[in-house]
Amino acid sequence: xxxxxxxxxxxxxxxxxxxxxxxxxxxxxxxxxxxxxxxxxxxxxxxxxxxxxxxxxxxxxxxxxxxxxxxxxxxxxxxxxxxxxxxxxxxxxxxxxxxxxxxxxxxxxxxxxxxxxxxxxxxxxxxxxxxxxxx
Numbered sequence: 001x002x003x004x005x006x007x008x009x010x011x012x013x014x015x016x017x018x019x020x021x022x023x024x025x026x027x028x029x030x031x032x033x034x035x036x037x038x039x040x041x042x043x044x045x046x047x048x049x050x051x052x053x054x055x056x057x058x059x060x061x062x063x064x065x066x067x068x069x070x071x072x073x074x075x076x077x078x079x080x081x082x083x084x085x086x087x088x089x090x091x092x093x094x095x096x097x098x099x100x101x102x103x104x105x106x107x108x109x110x111x112x113x114x115x116x117x118x119x120x121x122x123x124x125x126x127x128x129x130x131x132x133x134x135x
Contacts, residue, residue: 029121040132049109063090068105078114
């Protein structure tokens with residue numbers, strides 16, 4: 001009975017109230033190395049707060065498209081934001097040399113964060129603690 005009531009309540013909520021679940025990355029992460037990770041919330045007066053995540057990622061060859069995307073928000077106290085690193089291999093010819101990419105992501109802040117977890121493939125690349133505040 002409780003499950004039916006919960007399902008009915010969720011169905012009654014507007015779609016904007018329920019955050020979509022981000023699918024977990026699968027398989028191995030193709031990057032060679034990653035580091036120099038930082039995460040901070042920018043609370044500049046007069047501007048909406050943003051969570052910023054930056055780092056460096058080394059791909060095994062040229063031609064990779066590397067980007068960060070918003071992942072799931074673990075609503076624990078303090079909350080933890082997951083970030084997904086997507087590394088798309090080259091579709092054509094590529095240089096046979098390691099290439100380091102600067103990656104970054106800015107998204108609307110959702111309060112205080114205890115950590116940011118960077119995921120790639122089926123693993124975790126980094127757990128960034130503490131998440132600083134820039135004023």
